[in-house]
Amino acid sequence: MPNITPFVPKEPLVKQPKKTRYSYSRLDKYTECGYRYKLVYEDKNYISEAGVAAAVGTLIHYIEESIANKIIAGEEIDYDALRKEMYEIDIPEKEPEYDADGNKKKGSEGGIYGVNRLQKMFQEEFFELDNNGTSYFTKCEEYRERGIYRLENYMKAHPELSIVAVEKEFTVEYKGNIIHGYIDRILFDSSTREYIIEDIKTKGKPFPEDKLKTPLQFVVYSLAVAKLYGLYGYPTRFNYDLPFCDMRQAAGTPGVMNRGFKKMDSIFAGIKAKDFVPHPSPLCHWCEFSPTNPNQPPKGKGLCPYYSLWSPGGSHKAWECDHKWEGNEAHEAIMEQFRVECGEPATPAQVVHDFDFSDEAEPPAEEKPKPAKKPKQPIGGRDPFGGLDF
Numbered sequence: 384m385p386n387i388t389p390f391v392p393k394e395p396l397v398k399q400p401k402k403t404r405y406s407y408s409r410l411d412k413y414t415e416c417g418y419r420y421k422l423v424y425e426d427k428n429y430i431s432e433a434g435v436a437a438a439v440g441t442l443i444h445y446i447e448e449s450i451a452n453k454i455i456a457g458e459e460i461d462y463d464a465l466r467k468e469m470y471e472i473d474i475p476e477k478e479p480e481y482d483a484d485g486n487k488k489k490g491s492e493g494g495i496y497g498v499n500r501l502q503k504m505f506q507e508e509f510f511e512l513d514n515n516g517t518s519y520f521t522k523c524e525e526y527r528e529r530g531i532y533r534l535e536n537y538m539k540a541h542p543e544l545s546i547v548a549v550e551k552e553f554t555v556e557y558k559g560n561i562i563h564g565y566i567d568r569i570l571f572d573s574s575t576r577e578y579i580i581e582d583i584k585t586k587g588k589p590f591p592e593d594k595l596k597t598p599l600q601f602v603v604y605s606l607a608v609a610k611l612y613g614l615y616g617y618p619t620r621f622n623y624d625l626p627f628c629d630m631r632q633a634a635g636t637p638g639v640m641n642r643g644f645k646k647m648d649s650i651f652a653g654i655k656a657k658d659f660v661p662h663p664s665p666l667c668h669w670c671e672f673s674p675t676n677p678n679q680p681p682k683g684k685g686l687c688p689y690y691s692l693w694s695p696g697g698s699h700k701a702w703e704c705d706h707k708w709e710g711n712e713a714h715e716a717i718m719e720q721f722r723v724e725c726g727e728p729a730t731p732a733q734v735v736h737d738f739d740f741s742d743e744a745e746p747p748a749e750e751k752p753k754p755a756k757k758p759k760q761p762i763g764g765r766d767p768f769g770g771l772d773f
């Protein structure tokens with residue numbers, strides 16, 4: 384009797400839906416304004432934010448990373464060469480390219496510009512004095528003279544610390560959600576055998592106390608570090624490194640991880656429920672969709688009628704708006720009126736479609752591009768919704 388293999392029909396291939404990849408800044412944007420999140424990630428209005436804050440942040444991150452890499456390698460740091468580079472570097476921005484999911488392809492992000500070029504690019508803003516009487520120009524000068532030595536001095540003053548990694552890429556899963564990003568700096572304390580996570584911010588002043596209690600960025604990074612190094616617990620020593628303030632600011636109070644996880648649960652639940660309510664605030668002044676933004680890009684116009692009228696030094700309160708959010712049902716009519724006010728044709732088909740909350744979300748991750756060995760691209764970006772991300 385011949386040995387006949389019975390015919391077994393193949394299981395039909397079921398294509399699994401691709402998981403969205405989140406970044407910390409994407410989650411943060413949702414907490415700051417759900418409507419802006421929708422405009423960017425659901426409606427795919429990707430608008431490059433080429434502000435002075437992002438450009439200066441990119442430059443300082445680049446210099447700090449170069450110094451950290453030298454320290455890791457145990458090599459001498461050529462400060463004269465770095466100072467020269469800080470002023471003369473000029474790596475042009477490339478046209479962003481996106482993959483099928485809308486994620487920016489590596490190497491297609493913005494450029495790195497030294498102080499000489501920044502002065503020409505942001506003529507007024509670069510020299511504008513803030514409340515402390517300093518400008519980006521004076522901060523860069525101060526950094527060139529003194530700030531540039533901070534990291535090496537700090538490491539020398541703390542022999543128990545070592546730099547484990549800089550611009551460390553990670554991908555981590557949290558309750559079925561994929562989070563991807565880059566950590567500015569990871570240190571290790573040999574005296575306590577703890578990891579310390581650091582994030583560089585080129586802010587002009589320290590964070591207020593309430594922003595230090597449960598910093599979501601560090602909660603995400605802690606998840607990542609635990610996975611990267613196979614730790615049993617989550618590291619909770621977090622520092623903001625503020626070179627323009629000449630200080631490190633510790634972040635995270637006891638219970639930070641549990642509070643952070645609750646925050647993340649609520650963010651993911653809101654995104655999945657398509658709860659995209661606008662949150663007008665002083666941050667609208669820097670939002671690409673706000674007519675009150677003095678540098679509003681043309682592509683951002685006519686998309687948000689709910690902006691706050693607040694402006695620095697102005698008379699309007701943060702809650703004052705030309706159009707109040709009145710729920711999803713009223714949105715189309717408000718949009719139509721707004722478009723007329725903006726001088727655009729009323730009733731565009733896209734507006735109606737744009738607010739179809741039944742659409743499946745498939746937004747791209749806004750992520751920190753990983754700097755290459757040579758001059759790298761921006762790390763993070765301007766984050767007008769949590770102060771400046773740099």
Ligand code: SF4
Pocket residue numbers: 416418419422661662663664666667670671672673687688689690691
């Ligand atoms: S202008 Fe204000 S309300 Fe409108 S999307 Fe931007 S942050 Fe949100």
